[in-house]
Amino acid sequence: MVGVSVVRRPARDSVWIAVAPGAVAVLGLAVDLVALAVAFVGLAVVWAATDRSSRLGVTAGSGAMFAALCYAGIRGASPALLLVVTAGTVVTWTTAQHVVGLADHLGRDAPVRRSVLVHASGASITTLLAGALTLGVYRSVTASFPPSVLVFLLVGSALLLYALEP
Amino acid sequence: MSSDDVDRDPGTVTDQRLQQGQAMGEAMDLVDAGVTGDLELQAPSVRDNPIRAALGVAVVLLGLAAVVGFDLVRAVPSGTFVVTLVSISALSLGALALVRRLFTTIRTAETADVEDRESVTVPGTDFDAAVADAIHGVGGARFSAQQTVVDSLREATVSAYGRAEGLSESEAHERVADGTWTDDPVAGGFFAGTQTVSAVTDSVRSRLGRSSGLERRVDRVLVELAALTPGLSVDDLAGEPADDRPARRRTPDPSRRQVDRRTRRWTGVTGLGLLCVGFGLWAGYTAVPPSLVVAAAVAVGAAGYVYLSSPPPVSLAVERDLSPADPAPGESVTVTVTVTNESDDFLPDLRLVDGVPAAVRVVDGSPRFATALRGGESVRFSYTVEAVRGDHPFEPVHVVARDFSGALERERHVAADSGVALACALDLAADESVPVHPQTARRVGRVVTDTGGSGLELHSVREYRRGDPMNRIDWNRVATTGEFATLRFREEHAATVVVLVDARDEAYVAPRIDAKSAVDHAVEAADVLVASLVGAGDSVGLAALSPEWCWLEPRGGAGQAARARHCLETHPAFDGRRPAGAFHGETQERRLRRELPGDAQLVLCSPLCDDAAVAIARQLHARGFPVTVVSPDVTAHASTGQRLAAVERAIRLSDLRRSGVRVVDWDTDQPVEAAIDAARRRWSA
The missing domain is CATH 1.20.5 (Single alpha-helices involved in coiled-coils or other helix-helix interfaces)
Structure with a gap:
């Protein structure tokens, strides 16, 4: 009888679930060819890094995707589109990190699909909700307030959150 | 008072x-x-980073001021300067956050390799680690590792070469040092230090999965050693395909710490939001493109959610079922684990690693499971283990529970409601005729001696003496010559044999970490030996080389076989766990000699993967207790270190044979009976 050993790498289907939101993000960046190319490379890096259980690779690939969406934003992509693209990028990043963590704890052969799907769903709802809220506020605010209101509030919140990071 | x-x-x-x-x-x-660890979850405080917090509050106040009609950008002449300042701050702090992220180590629980038996190491692992350090190490560590590699190999070479050529140790040392011990210039130059290999090339080759120059040179030395060592050929050292399993397993945390921790996995995400707005301000000046504001809000919103989430309470009930409940050794047992969330809270990320007993290995499925669990909901998973002798209670389930975002983590160890144990009795096969030394007790038995007396095989004829039994008088001689003579037959005596199992820390070795350890093989062999010897009428005892003293006095009869079986099943020395205490070879050897009857002989079951077992066997043999060694071969040949371990074991076998100790080299793919039969044929040839 042959023994079973834990192989601390993700199962292939977990990797696909992790990169699926990123694929949506890449498709959303089709409005700009440069952004599309950079995001595509970033997603490929995320895919390979998740498969090899590399957190650094996942962060680097997601960073490239984020740079691509910033570029698309500067070039004038629509806010609704960038909301979906940013949510897709953040969800792919966090789900890939989740998959790598699961692989380290439980290995390739453990049933983890439900855990990965729940994490990806939770992250999608959170990010989409935050983005949609901001979009709604922005549209209502720019009618009566100067745009610097939102910018100041956003930067201030980010600084506060950064200060609170353990 | x-x-x-x-x-x-x-x-x-x-x-x-x-x-x-x-x-x-x-x-x-x-x-x-399990409440021995620390609970270190603390709420973050603005006092940790007062400057960043003050800057954040100031910028938020600016935003609020704009809401009530005081738009700083337009109201103040230098408002644009403020915006520029905010932009630069956002960009630099965003970049800083990302850089900080690069140097952040994720803090999380470490799960053990419960699938494999506990603490089995592959022979040669230390040497392989030294080779790796010699290739990838830096500075003093690298030099020290190189020295370890050369010293270990030199010791084996001096030993093998000296014995093969009949040289003294100092002569062998000299020949090895000047490289004249072999015709192979590469192997000869290894100790002479005449060859150098580029460290960078070695490192690159090793990282690419190719064998390094150092490993190739060590293998050339090993090939020469194989030629010098009796009982070993170059073909025996042919490389096996490399195994992707580690040579050591991750062991469970013995303190079973219960820890709450922040994983730090979201560290730096706020930096993305800052960078987004900073880029927007820089690109669009005061009018940040709305899309970037939304993108920044997504990142900041996700980070904010992390701080709003709370750690989930862990209140779980665990049940474990075994099927079949009463297995035979080697039989597959399905373990079904049911985990119920006894709280009302939803556990979004629950990771479970079942506490497989240390001496048991998993043969199918996974004892690990990840899921999300609603309040009151149960989840069930199962896997298959291989039953082994003895009683093996299960350890608590290792639980890692995280919140939705994965930022907070609770680590717990939850014991099952009922203490289910995997219990398994030995399956004895006892029809092997075990060869023993001709040292016997004064009782009738099956060992044919050189002493004349009653028996079956003719020994000699001597003059009749008064009192000789009538049935031993040589009546033919009386009829022909008229002289009375008495026939003497070879007396058949019983032997007193003590089976000695090597269960020291050093004997917990296996060719792979998922394979049976040498102690498992030795216990199985001891089981067959005891039953067979008792069946043949010998007095048989049992002892262990282990910090846990184990001694069963030699006796005969079916009762003794049962006692030995009970001892092998239940004594702590044989429970399959690596002993924790220190083993003092000389002390235990002295104690063993005090216990051994004067006419006893020993059968030692040992993998011979270190020199201490050899020293004990030789010492006992020299003190008049003839020793037979049954040695399961648990060496592997996939790596350089493993090949060196195989060579060293062959040298030890050869040393024992030179000392007069009988050695049965047991290929564990075959039953021990086959190895004993083969050895018997060799001894009688």
């Missing part, structure tokens, strides 16, 4: 002991409950 009186007062002493006992009991309860 003086203090001395108090100390002597029996009632007070009893009270003190009771109190100490209670305190110890409470401490043990805590250990059993």
